[in-house]
Amino acid sequence: MTFDNAFFLGTLFLYFAALASYAGFLFSNRVVLNRWAVRALMLGFGFHTVSLIRQVFELFQSSAMNLFAVLILFSWSLVLLTLLIQSRVRMRMVMGIVLVLVLALGGIFFGLPRYFDKAIPSFNAFWFGTHVLFSLLGYAAFALSLICGLLYLFLERQLKLKSTNSFFYRLPPLESLELMAFRSLWGGTLLLGLGLASGLLWARWAGLPLSFRDPKVSAAIITWLIYAVILYVRFTARWRGRKVAYLSLVGFLAVLITFFVMNYFSKGHGFF
């Protein structure tokens, strides 16, 4: 077993332990379980980071990338952003869902080949790496925004219907969910913007035949525009809350299409 493989397995194990402790805490309210969950989570994140080092190094050295690396970089970004949010508002429920997602991704894709299969022209690898990193952070922020948005929609509905149960009281306050969804939307739009810009710069300098007519590039730009519109609507306070949450569902659908589906149509951008 390779070095980063071992660390990645350790990551999955620790995340699972954290998730189980959170679930136990939600069920029994034993404070000690919460403490264990936080410890397992932090340690797991450390393992996660270590398991990424080689891949990120390769990425910035020789533009090497594969689907597996993309997915663990994505899940790392997701955990990182959630941790950043959680330092401000207590959101165990959000972290729990993030962990389920990360574990599912890790479990499903663990068997993916690790070799770096696509040789991408390696000059200006730095800009390429920046492009990948920022884009993935952006997508992770959108995923986080989606999770907060879905929880928001659930709680909103409960409040409108006036039906309460014990699960209801364990959710974060409505306004915090909305704020977190909005902040990650905002951050995601910024990060994906940087990712797109650095990607275009890199393609230009690399002299690649990558143009706006490439399906993946245009899909990414459309995705970005959708989020920009959502931000505009929210900033001007035309809409807020429920409608914005629904819009961000549409936005995330665009993310999924850009991220997975468009690779089959794109010639110049078909890595991983």
Place this chain on the structure above:
Amino acid sequence: MGKVETNIQVIGLNHRTAQVQTRERLAFTKAQATACLARVREMGLADEAVILSTCNRVELYHVWDRSDSYESLSQFLSQFHQVSLPDFEKSLYFYRDDEAVRHLFRVASGLDSMVVGEKEVLGQVKKAYFLASSTGATGPLLNVLFQRSFYVAKRLQNETTLHSGSISVSSVAVQLAQMIFGELNTKTILLVGAGKMSEQTVQRLVERGVKGMIASNRSYEKAQALAQKFEGQAVRLDEIHQVARDVDIVISSTAAPHFILHQNEVSGWMKERRQRPLLMIDIAVPRDIDPEVNRLDNVYLYNIDDLKAVADQNFKERLKEQEKADSLVESEVKRFMDRMIKYKSVH
């Protein structure tokens, strides 16, 4: 496991066994409790003692290795308070060993209280214990027992939701406000009309640290009086549309025979307040706020029946939690008694 004899005993009466006129005659002031703790031990009626005297209960926890302690202590109480024994004997209960341990654990955790799950009683038990220990009335057994009861009470607070889940209308309103806004310290209340329940709700919200309150009433003087009470500001009834932009929680309880707030008005408010969420609580009967308002985005309207429904729901949840709490206390009693066996076998 046979019956473990710890000699821990409790004699007393509470809100369930005695009327208030009996409880008040047997209640101890702090000075009386101090005197009584000394007397009990001087007279050789107990080796260790703690007196817990609150408005709902009078209890004497003690350690004594004689079996007739019930007779001697009930007589002692009668003499101390100069109340004839037949007047209160029927109200007395007496527990020993694991029953006494269980009783204290339940009392400290609020399971034996009039409002099950209340937390104040823990503070009262602590005070009673510290008074006794500061006068040297406690020893190894009661020290361990009372410290343990604080731990059990804390565990119950942490591990059951017996203490959360509001079951009164005004506290449900506070709970809803917290579900929507989280922290309330940047929020402002608008109170329209007056009334006991609405003022109680404002009071609770003020206790939770809301930033400000605005009172409005058909009679401006009344509004001013309310504003003064809660250190807020008063506006005339027709001015509420001007302040609506800055309020987050509206509590309405006027005596108006028809709706005083309609959907189009509140819709206008929402544009003004840039769609920030608004909690509206309509306590009035007949209702003050058009129920259609609840259809507006980011507006959450609850009338008195809605609040009662939430309270009932919470009450059901609380009953479920009660079972959990009971079994938790049971396991703690067992743990304590097991420790007593070890303690006895060493000493």
